[in-house]
Amino acid sequence: MIPDLDSQIGISVYSTNFPGIGGKIRMSPDDFQVREIISKKKEDSISDQDGYAVYKLKKKNIDTNHALSGIFNKKGIRLKSLGLKDASAITEQFVCSGNKGRAIENFSTDKYSLEKIGYVKKPLSKKDMIGNHFKIKISECSNDLSSFTEYDKILNFYGYQRFGSKRAVTHLIGKALLKRDFKKAVELILCFTSTYDSEENTEIREKLSDPENYEKYFDQVPPQMDIERIVLKEMIDHNDPIRAIRAIPVSLRRFYVQAYQSFIFNQSLSSAFLDGENLFEVESGDVCFDFNGIIGKYVKGMDQNLALPFVGYSYYKKTRFDYQISKILQSEEISPKDFFIKEMQEVSSEGGFRQAAIHCFDYSAHETNVEFSLSRGSFATIVLREIMKPQDPIVAGF
Missing domain, CATH: 1.10.1510.30 (Hypothetical Protein Yqey; Chain: A; domain1)
Structure with missing residues:
Protein backbone atom coordinates (compact mmCIF):
# COMPACT_ATOMS: atom_id res chain seq x y z
CA MET A 1 0.00 0.00 0.00
CA ILE A 2 1.55 3.29 -1.14
CA PRO A 3 1.21 6.15 1.41
CA ASP A 4 -0.90 9.13 0.34
CA LEU A 5 2.10 11.48 0.62
CA ASP A 6 4.03 9.35 -1.91
CA SER A 7 1.17 9.65 -4.40
CA GLN A 8 1.10 13.42 -3.92
CA ILE A 9 4.76 13.66 -5.03
CA GLY A 10 4.38 11.31 -8.01
CA ILE A 11 5.64 8.04 -6.47
CA SER A 12 3.20 5.17 -6.98
CA VAL A 13 5.40 2.04 -6.77
CA TYR A 14 7.96 0.15 -4.72
CA SER A 15 10.69 -1.39 -6.86
CA THR A 16 11.77 -4.03 -4.30
CA ASN A 17 9.86 -7.10 -3.06
CA PHE A 18 11.06 -6.66 0.53
CA PRO A 19 8.08 -6.53 2.95
CA GLY A 20 9.53 -3.66 5.02
CA ILE A 21 10.64 -3.43 8.64
CA GLY A 22 8.61 -0.35 9.68
CA GLY A 23 10.17 1.79 12.40
CA LYS A 24 11.25 5.41 12.73
CA ILE A 25 14.31 7.44 11.79
CA ARG A 26 15.76 10.66 13.28
CA MET A 27 14.61 9.92 16.83
CA SER A 28 17.70 11.99 17.69
CA PRO A 29 20.13 13.86 15.38
CA ASP A 30 22.84 11.23 16.10
CA ASP A 31 20.62 8.61 14.42
CA PHE A 32 21.14 10.18 10.99
CA GLN A 33 24.75 10.93 9.99
CA VAL A 34 25.91 12.17 6.59
CA ARG A 35 29.47 12.57 5.32
CA GLU A 36 30.24 14.17 1.97
CA ILE A 37 32.51 12.31 -0.48
CA ILE A 38 34.64 14.28 -2.96
CA SER A 39 36.67 12.82 -5.82
CA LYS A 40 40.02 11.28 -4.89
CA LYS A 41 41.75 13.56 -7.39
CA LYS A 42 40.33 16.66 -5.69
CA GLU A 43 41.02 15.36 -2.18
CA ASP A 44 44.66 14.67 -3.16
CA SER A 45 44.97 18.22 -4.52
CA ILE A 46 44.31 19.77 -1.06
CA SER A 47 47.70 20.91 0.25
CA ASP A 48 49.30 23.44 2.59
CA GLN A 49 50.35 25.64 -0.36
CA ASP A 50 48.58 29.01 -0.57
CA GLY A 51 45.35 29.19 -2.56
CA TYR A 52 41.66 28.93 -1.78
CA ALA A 53 41.08 27.72 1.78
CA VAL A 54 39.12 24.49 2.24
CA TYR A 55 37.33 23.68 5.49
CA LYS A 56 35.38 20.81 6.92
CA LEU A 57 32.03 21.98 8.30
CA LYS A 58 30.47 19.68 10.90
CA LYS A 59 26.98 20.58 12.08
CA LYS A 60 23.95 19.42 14.04
CA ASN A 61 20.40 20.88 14.31
CA ILE A 62 21.09 23.56 11.69
CA ASP A 63 20.94 23.51 7.88
CA THR A 64 23.90 24.42 5.64
CA ASN A 65 22.63 27.87 4.59
CA HIS A 66 22.03 29.00 8.16
CA ALA A 67 25.43 27.67 9.28
CA LEU A 68 27.22 29.52 6.44
CA SER A 69 25.38 32.78 7.15
CA GLY A 70 26.30 32.35 10.85
CA ILE A 71 29.99 32.01 9.86
CA PHE A 72 29.73 35.12 7.68
CA ASN A 73 28.14 37.14 10.51
CA LYS A 74 30.74 36.00 13.06
CA LYS A 75 33.91 35.94 10.95
CA GLY A 76 33.11 38.07 7.88
CA ILE A 77 34.07 35.29 5.47
CA ARG A 78 31.79 33.98 2.76
CA LEU A 79 32.14 30.23 2.16
CA LYS A 80 30.54 28.06 -0.52
CA SER A 81 29.25 24.54 -0.02
CA LEU A 82 29.08 21.78 -2.64
CA GLY A 83 25.68 20.54 -1.48
CA LEU A 84 23.00 21.36 1.07
CA LYS A 85 22.63 19.21 4.19
CA ASP A 86 19.47 19.47 6.26
CA ALA A 87 19.12 20.31 9.95
CA SER A 88 17.84 17.06 11.40
CA ALA A 89 21.11 15.14 11.09
CA ILE A 90 24.77 15.22 12.05
CA THR A 91 26.57 16.21 8.86
CA GLU A 92 30.12 16.67 7.66
CA GLN A 93 30.83 18.54 4.42
CA PHE A 94 33.48 20.49 2.52
CA VAL A 95 33.20 24.27 2.22
CA CYS A 96 35.56 26.55 0.33
CA SER A 97 36.49 30.21 0.23
CA GLY A 98 35.77 32.03 -3.03
CA ASN A 99 38.85 34.27 -2.57
CA LYS A 100 42.52 33.60 -2.11
CA GLY A 101 44.03 35.08 0.98
CA ARG A 102 43.67 34.72 4.70
CA ALA A 103 42.12 31.63 6.16
CA ILE A 104 40.25 31.83 9.44
CA GLU A 105 41.15 29.91 12.56
CA ASN A 106 39.20 26.78 13.50
CA PHE A 107 36.20 27.63 15.63
CA SER A 108 32.96 26.10 16.87
CA THR A 109 29.54 27.00 18.26
CA ASP A 110 26.98 24.71 19.91
CA LYS A 111 25.57 23.83 16.45
CA TYR A 112 28.58 23.70 14.12
CA SER A 113 32.37 23.61 13.90
CA LEU A 114 34.72 24.73 11.15
CA GLU A 115 38.14 23.15 10.65
CA LYS A 116 40.67 24.27 8.02
CA ILE A 117 42.08 21.28 6.13
CA GLY A 118 44.24 23.03 3.53
CA TYR A 119 44.22 24.94 0.25
CA VAL A 120 43.36 24.24 -3.39
CA LYS A 121 44.53 25.99 -6.58
CA LYS A 122 40.95 26.20 -7.94
CA PRO A 123 37.86 26.57 -5.69
CA LEU A 124 35.90 23.39 -5.05
CA SER A 125 32.76 23.09 -7.18
CA LYS A 126 29.66 20.89 -7.18
CA LYS A 127 31.19 18.55 -9.75
CA ASP A 128 33.98 17.67 -7.28
CA MET A 129 31.40 16.08 -5.00
CA ILE A 130 30.72 12.49 -6.02
CA GLY A 131 28.29 11.49 -3.29
CA ASN A 132 27.44 11.10 0.38
CA HIS A 133 27.97 8.36 2.93
CA PHE A 134 25.08 7.73 5.34
CA LYS A 135 25.02 6.05 8.73
CA ILE A 136 21.44 5.63 9.97
CA LYS A 137 19.77 4.04 12.97
CA ILE A 138 16.19 2.78 12.50
CA SER A 139 14.28 2.65 15.80
CA GLU A 140 11.17 0.64 16.72
CA CYS A 141 11.52 -1.66 13.70
CA SER A 142 11.25 -5.42 13.22
CA ASN A 143 14.59 -7.25 13.26
CA ASP A 144 14.76 -8.13 9.55
CA LEU A 145 17.06 -5.30 8.43
CA SER A 146 19.91 -7.70 7.61
CA SER A 147 17.69 -9.61 5.15
CA PHE A 148 17.29 -6.57 2.85
CA THR A 149 19.55 -7.26 -0.15
CA GLU A 150 17.83 -5.40 -3.03
CA TYR A 151 19.78 -2.13 -2.66
CA ASP A 152 20.74 -2.39 -6.36
CA LYS A 153 17.06 -2.40 -7.41
CA ILE A 154 15.90 0.99 -6.12
CA LEU A 155 14.46 3.64 -8.46
CA ASN A 156 16.04 7.08 -8.27
CA PHE A 157 12.96 9.02 -7.16
CA TYR A 158 13.19 12.53 -5.80
CA ILE A 358 20.02 4.66 -7.47
CA HIS A 359 23.70 3.70 -7.41
CA CYS A 360 24.01 2.45 -3.82
CA PHE A 361 27.49 1.23 -2.78
CA ASP A 362 29.44 0.32 0.41
CA TYR A 363 26.16 -1.05 1.78
CA SER A 364 26.16 -2.80 5.18
CA ALA A 365 23.54 -3.46 7.87
CA HIS A 366 23.85 -4.61 11.46
CA GLU A 367 20.97 -4.97 13.95
CA THR A 368 19.08 -1.66 13.52
CA ASN A 369 21.92 0.29 11.86
CA VAL A 370 22.43 0.68 8.13
CA GLU A 371 25.31 2.33 6.24
CA PHE A 372 25.59 3.10 2.53
CA SER A 373 26.95 5.58 0.02
CA LEU A 374 24.93 7.24 -2.74
CA SER A 375 26.09 9.21 -5.76
CA ARG A 376 25.32 12.94 -5.80
CA GLY A 377 21.66 13.88 -6.17
CA SER A 378 20.16 10.62 -4.87
CA PHE A 379 18.10 10.61 -1.67
CA ALA A 380 18.83 8.39 1.36
CA THR A 381 15.14 8.61 2.27
CA ILE A 382 14.27 6.77 -0.97
CA VAL A 383 16.57 3.87 0.02
CA LEU A 384 15.02 3.89 3.53
CA ARG A 385 11.51 3.99 2.00
CA GLU A 386 12.20 0.61 0.32
CA ILE A 387 13.72 -0.87 3.51
CA MET A 388 11.04 0.39 5.92
CA LYS A 389 7.92 0.64 3.70
CA PRO A 390 6.48 3.23 6.15
CA GLN A 391 2.71 3.58 6.45
CA ASP A 392 3.13 7.29 7.17
CA PRO A 393 6.50 8.73 6.07
CA ILE A 394 6.19 11.91 8.15
CA VAL A 395 5.35 10.04 11.37
CA ALA A 396 8.26 7.70 10.57
CA GLY A 397 10.65 10.68 10.53
CA PHE A 398 11.07 11.21 6.80
Missing part, protein backbone atom coordinates in the same frame (compact mmCIF):
# COMPACT_ATOMS: atom_id res chain seq x y z
CA GLY A 159 12.63 12.38 -2.03
CA TYR A 160 10.15 14.14 0.23
CA GLN A 161 12.48 17.08 1.02
CA ARG A 162 12.26 18.19 -2.61
CA PHE A 163 8.53 18.89 -2.19
CA GLY A 164 8.49 20.52 1.24
CA SER A 165 8.17 17.26 3.29
CA LYS A 166 5.39 18.06 5.80
CA ARG A 167 3.80 20.52 3.38
CA ALA A 168 4.14 19.02 -0.11
CA VAL A 169 3.49 22.23 -2.01
CA THR A 170 6.68 23.29 -3.83
CA HIS A 171 5.78 21.44 -7.06
CA LEU A 172 2.26 22.90 -7.06
CA ILE A 173 3.73 26.42 -6.83
CA GLY A 174 6.07 25.46 -9.71
CA LYS A 175 3.15 24.34 -11.85
CA ALA A 176 1.28 27.60 -11.16
CA LEU A 177 4.36 29.53 -12.34
CA LEU A 178 4.51 27.47 -15.56
CA LYS A 179 0.81 28.15 -16.11
CA ARG A 180 1.54 31.89 -15.61
CA ASP A 181 -1.06 31.81 -12.82
CA PHE A 182 0.89 34.03 -10.44
CA LYS A 183 -2.19 34.72 -8.30
CA LYS A 184 -2.54 30.96 -7.70
CA ALA A 185 1.18 30.72 -6.84
CA VAL A 186 0.71 33.44 -4.18
CA GLU A 187 -2.35 31.64 -2.78
CA LEU A 188 -0.44 28.32 -2.55
CA ILE A 189 2.52 29.94 -0.76
CA LEU A 190 0.27 31.68 1.75
CA CYS A 191 -2.68 29.34 2.21
CA PHE A 192 -1.84 25.71 1.32
CA THR A 193 -2.40 23.61 4.43
CA SER A 194 -1.32 20.11 5.36
CA THR A 195 -2.47 17.70 8.05
CA TYR A 196 1.15 17.67 9.33
CA ASP A 197 1.44 21.44 9.78
CA SER A 198 1.14 22.97 13.26
CA GLU A 199 -2.25 24.19 14.47
CA GLU A 200 -0.91 27.75 14.70
CA ASN A 201 0.36 27.72 11.08
CA THR A 202 -2.86 26.16 9.75
CA GLU A 203 -4.94 28.78 11.56
CA ILE A 204 -2.96 31.69 10.11
CA ARG A 205 -3.04 30.14 6.60
CA GLU A 206 -6.82 29.80 6.77
CA LYS A 207 -7.12 33.47 7.71
CA LEU A 208 -4.84 34.44 4.79
CA SER A 209 -7.13 32.67 2.30
CA ASP A 210 -9.06 35.97 2.28
CA PRO A 211 -6.92 38.81 0.83
CA GLU A 212 -8.94 41.24 2.96
CA ASN A 213 -7.06 39.77 5.93
CA TYR A 214 -3.53 40.30 4.61
CA GLU A 215 -2.83 43.54 6.47
CA LYS A 216 -4.85 42.58 9.55
CA TYR A 217 -2.89 39.38 10.25
CA PHE A 218 0.56 40.27 8.86
CA ASP A 219 2.08 40.74 12.33
CA GLN A 220 0.76 37.33 13.43
CA VAL A 221 2.71 35.45 10.73
CA PRO A 222 5.59 33.77 12.64
CA PRO A 223 9.20 34.68 11.69
CA GLN A 224 9.94 31.13 10.47
CA MET A 225 7.35 31.71 7.72
CA ASP A 226 9.84 34.14 6.15
CA ILE A 227 8.86 33.57 2.51
CA GLU A 228 5.20 34.06 3.38
CA ARG A 229 6.07 37.38 5.06
CA ILE A 230 7.99 38.57 1.96
CA VAL A 231 5.06 37.72 -0.35
CA LEU A 232 2.48 39.17 2.03
CA LYS A 233 4.36 42.47 2.40
CA GLU A 234 4.49 42.90 -1.41
CA MET A 235 0.79 42.02 -1.77
CA ILE A 236 -0.16 44.54 0.95
CA ASP A 237 2.02 47.28 -0.59
CA HIS A 238 1.35 46.69 -4.31
CA ASN A 239 -1.32 43.98 -4.76
CA ASP A 240 0.71 42.62 -7.70
CA PRO A 241 1.23 38.81 -7.71
CA ILE A 242 4.13 38.89 -10.23
CA ARG A 243 5.92 41.49 -8.12
CA ALA A 244 5.23 39.45 -4.96
CA ILE A 245 6.69 36.26 -6.52
CA ARG A 246 9.69 38.24 -7.83
CA ALA A 247 10.46 39.36 -4.26
CA ILE A 248 11.29 35.72 -3.39
CA PRO A 249 15.02 34.89 -3.85
CA VAL A 250 15.62 33.63 -7.40
CA SER A 251 17.19 30.37 -6.18
CA LEU A 252 13.94 29.47 -4.41
CA ARG A 253 11.79 30.47 -7.41
CA ARG A 254 13.91 28.17 -9.59
CA PHE A 255 13.53 25.47 -6.96
CA TYR A 256 9.70 25.65 -7.32
CA VAL A 257 9.99 24.93 -11.06
CA GLN A 258 12.56 22.18 -10.41
CA ALA A 259 10.20 20.62 -7.84
CA TYR A 260 7.49 20.40 -10.49
CA GLN A 261 10.00 18.83 -12.90
CA SER A 262 10.85 16.36 -10.10
CA PHE A 263 7.16 15.52 -9.72
CA ILE A 264 6.94 14.80 -13.50
CA PHE A 265 10.11 12.70 -13.23
CA ASN A 266 8.74 10.67 -10.28
CA GLN A 267 5.52 10.06 -12.20
CA SER A 268 7.47 9.05 -15.34
CA LEU A 269 9.62 6.58 -13.41
CA SER A 270 6.56 5.09 -11.64
CA SER A 271 4.63 4.80 -14.89
CA ALA A 272 7.52 3.22 -16.84
CA PHE A 273 8.07 0.69 -14.03
CA LEU A 274 4.36 -0.22 -13.97
CA ASP A 275 4.44 -0.64 -17.77
CA GLY A 276 7.20 -3.24 -17.37
CA GLU A 277 10.11 -1.18 -18.72
CA ASN A 278 13.51 -2.44 -17.53
CA LEU A 279 14.91 0.52 -15.59
CA PHE A 280 17.98 -1.24 -14.20
CA GLU A 281 19.69 -2.12 -17.50
CA VAL A 282 20.50 -0.11 -20.61
CA GLU A 283 19.24 -1.02 -24.05
CA SER A 284 20.20 0.02 -27.57
CA GLY A 285 19.05 3.60 -28.27
CA ASP A 286 18.96 4.58 -24.56
CA VAL A 287 20.48 7.81 -23.23
CA CYS A 288 22.96 6.98 -20.42
CA PHE A 289 25.51 8.41 -18.01
CA ASP A 290 29.01 6.93 -18.02
CA PHE A 291 31.01 6.46 -14.80
CA ASN A 292 32.26 10.09 -15.07
CA GLY A 293 28.67 11.35 -15.19
CA ILE A 294 28.96 12.28 -18.88
CA ILE A 295 25.69 11.92 -20.81
CA GLY A 296 25.59 10.08 -24.15
CA LYS A 297 23.95 7.34 -26.20
CA TYR A 298 24.23 3.66 -25.27
CA VAL A 299 27.52 2.07 -26.37
CA LYS A 300 27.74 -1.72 -26.22
CA GLY A 301 30.34 -2.98 -23.75
CA MET A 302 30.67 0.34 -21.92
CA ASP A 303 29.77 0.66 -18.24
CA GLN A 304 26.75 2.99 -18.43
CA ASN A 305 23.69 3.84 -16.34
CA LEU A 306 20.26 4.42 -17.83
CA ALA A 307 18.97 8.01 -17.80
CA LEU A 308 15.40 9.32 -18.03
CA PRO A 309 14.45 12.75 -19.38
CA PHE A 310 13.98 15.55 -16.85
CA VAL A 311 11.39 17.56 -18.75
CA GLY A 312 12.05 21.19 -19.65
CA TYR A 313 11.68 23.39 -22.76
CA SER A 314 14.39 21.34 -24.56
CA TYR A 315 12.69 18.00 -23.82
CA TYR A 316 14.30 15.17 -25.82
CA LYS A 317 11.47 12.98 -27.12
CA LYS A 318 13.47 10.18 -28.71
CA THR A 319 13.61 7.75 -25.77
CA ARG A 320 11.60 4.64 -24.97
CA PHE A 321 9.90 6.67 -22.20
CA ASP A 322 8.20 9.27 -24.39
CA TYR A 323 4.93 7.30 -24.31
CA GLN A 324 4.69 7.60 -20.50
CA ILE A 325 6.04 11.17 -20.33
CA SER A 326 3.74 12.53 -23.07
CA LYS A 327 0.73 10.96 -21.37
CA ILE A 328 1.67 12.56 -18.03
CA LEU A 329 2.19 15.99 -19.63
CA GLN A 330 -1.16 15.68 -21.36
CA SER A 331 -2.98 14.84 -18.13
CA GLU A 332 -1.16 17.72 -16.38
CA GLU A 333 -2.11 20.04 -19.28
CA ILE A 334 1.52 21.14 -19.57
CA SER A 335 3.80 21.15 -22.63
CA PRO A 336 7.62 21.35 -22.75
CA LYS A 337 7.49 24.90 -24.13
CA ASP A 338 5.69 26.03 -20.93
CA PHE A 339 9.04 25.63 -19.13
CA PHE A 340 10.20 28.80 -20.89
CA ILE A 341 8.47 31.53 -18.87
CA LYS A 342 8.51 34.77 -20.84
CA GLU A 343 7.20 36.82 -17.91
CA MET A 344 9.90 35.45 -15.55
CA GLN A 345 12.71 34.17 -17.77
CA GLU A 346 15.14 33.74 -14.90
CA VAL A 347 13.21 30.67 -13.65
CA SER A 348 12.87 28.99 -17.06
CA SER A 349 14.37 25.50 -17.31
CA GLU A 350 15.57 23.59 -20.34
CA GLY A 351 15.53 20.25 -18.50
CA GLY A 352 17.99 17.42 -19.06
CA PHE A 353 18.39 13.84 -17.83
CA ARG A 354 18.55 12.02 -14.50
CA GLN A 355 19.73 8.53 -13.64
CA ALA A 356 16.84 6.03 -13.50
CA ALA A 357 18.17 3.83 -10.67
